[in-house]
Amino acid sequence: MSLNTSYPSVNPRLGTSFGIFTSAFASLVLMLVILEQLGLEREWISKLIIGLPVLFYAGIGLLVRTSNVEDFFISGQRVPPLYNGFALSANLVGGAGLLGTIGAFFFIGYDAMPIILGWCAGLGLMSVLFAPYLRKAGAYTMPGYIGIRFTSRFLRLLSAAILLVPGLMLLAAELSVGQLIAGIFLPNEQGLLLQAGLFIIIGTVFFGGMRSLTWTQCAQFIVVILGLTIPLVVISLMVTNLPLPQLSFGGVLDEMNQLEVARGLTARGTRTLSDVLPGGDPSVLARLFTDLFGSVSAGDYFSLTLCVMLGSAVMPSQIARLSTTPTVSGVRKSFVWAALIVGFVALTIPAYAAFTKFQVLQQLLGLPLAQVPEWGRLLEQLGLVTLSGNQLDPALGAARVQFSRDSVALILPVLNNFPFVLIGIVGAAAIAAVFGAAAGQLVSMANVFSNDIYYPVLNRSASPSRRLLIARLSMIGFGIVALWLANRTGFDPLRMVIWALSLCAGSFFAVLALSIWWRGLTGFGAAIGMMSGFGATAAYILLTAGGGYPWFGVDGLAAGMLGVPVSLLGAFTGSMLSPRPDQQALDLIDEMRVPSGETIHSRLLRLAARGKAPKP
């Protein structure tokens, strides 16, 4: 199998365009390094390194316009596998996930592994369980697929309504992380950042829908990868003489362990997962990096991995991406690329956190306040750490240093006295990750609203341009709701992401998997499965978030542990209680398994045009 098969009707100059973008970004960085040496102020450097890439994303959004339904909803089914892989990774990792996980590794070390392992395993599950079959179904959205599979408008509406809940939570989490990071670099515009950011995010996808989303996400993920690796490679070279941080951080683990013990970071706890997982508030370092199961018990570790894994396998924005490749085999290849890209990020995150923690231990912790070097002041000025020491005599006793989880990633370049541009690159990477995932959620929700709520239920005779208009307007609506959520509820973004993944897993995993692999699943069973799974997960999250006592030792963050079995049981009993599926439904399942030929969706469209089937 070659990964670079070329398809007709795909833009042959994509590689060139993204090559130019990558070198433009690199030259922007080099130019700013030179300008910084020549005395350009820090404020302007932040504005340029954060602002110019963002303007570029907005530019793609303005240039890639479309009024074609296929283009707007599924990118015209002509995204080559590599680029689809980039977009899948951008959806999956996201700013809240990336920064939250680096921070979690920094605080609790290897016990944060479930999140990144869950991403990779989730991609694997998705590629073998769902991807080829949903691509063959060819629906625009996940509820669209459910509507085709069970020939039911009610199920379509039900799954659309359920899907909006985790979608809004993920969007709100991304927005609040974006606000935090942008606030560090542009402190003077604090009040408007969230609104301006949302405006640009909507701008990148407003005119082109899924099509412009694909290309902006590719550009954004290139920035994410560059921004994460450039500072890390330099530091790895400085500390271990090897430019491969992912492998060389083993060399600092021993010394780090000794430093941790010397500084008294040896807390071990048997507390619940929700307590142990670091929150957004500033806190002190307390735990060993290499102490697996030292902070999170084996049971919690298991259930968190399972929830992230099953949740990311059925994340709505990911499912929406399955229909965009030219062929069924193409979607499988795009998962190979996505696994390579996410795997690279997943190997980089522990290395990033390990080097950060090592250098913090070596250079910052244990110093009295008076002896903290100049970069310590910069850290404090940027709001990355809070330093407090002996009030009467700052030269006495070790200063107390507190870190905020989501901005830990920015500490590393500051600590090494790097040019400010390198701090800016990490910020640009964080902003890019936030933009990519937020736009992905926005587009998937807007498509669901237009395709599965407005079109089949509210206005059956809507014209294509009307459906696009509704999708665009609903983007603004969902954006405002998420803005409110991010501003008012004040929940920690990483927790919000894990809850949302739990909700996805609980509501959809069992039903989607059974709908492809079990011929006996009926529409009634699917409805019971989705409702009971969503109900159980949501109720358990609300119960534990409200301070209720966890059942069977399952933590509230891993509510999917409860939701998935409930939904499986519900789907099974519901199917047993209702009449067996008819021949038409069985034929549909068989058709889904055959990778060749036109998609089911386009066959139904063709039949509907001749009046022989209802419009899909």
Add this chain to the structure above:
Amino acid sequence: MIDDEQRRLHGSRSFKLAMSMVVVFFVLALIIPLLAPSLNTTSFFRFPLGLLILSHGTIIAIIALIYWASARQDTLDRRHGLTSEF
């Protein structure tokens, strides 16, 4: 017209492939971590062995398996004349 016998064989083979991959992914992501602490006494590449297998080993194995399963499914599709390639 697609041969029914070919279709049945293709279906059962794809099912076996997918289910065995699911089992392998579950073992890699959920069972290996539970065994990791017992391997930490030895070290390799200056990493504790258990952690190296946990972080690098499982992730690289998952990437490789996604590639293998995808190539294998393509071969199956081609062999049974059901390929989606142009």
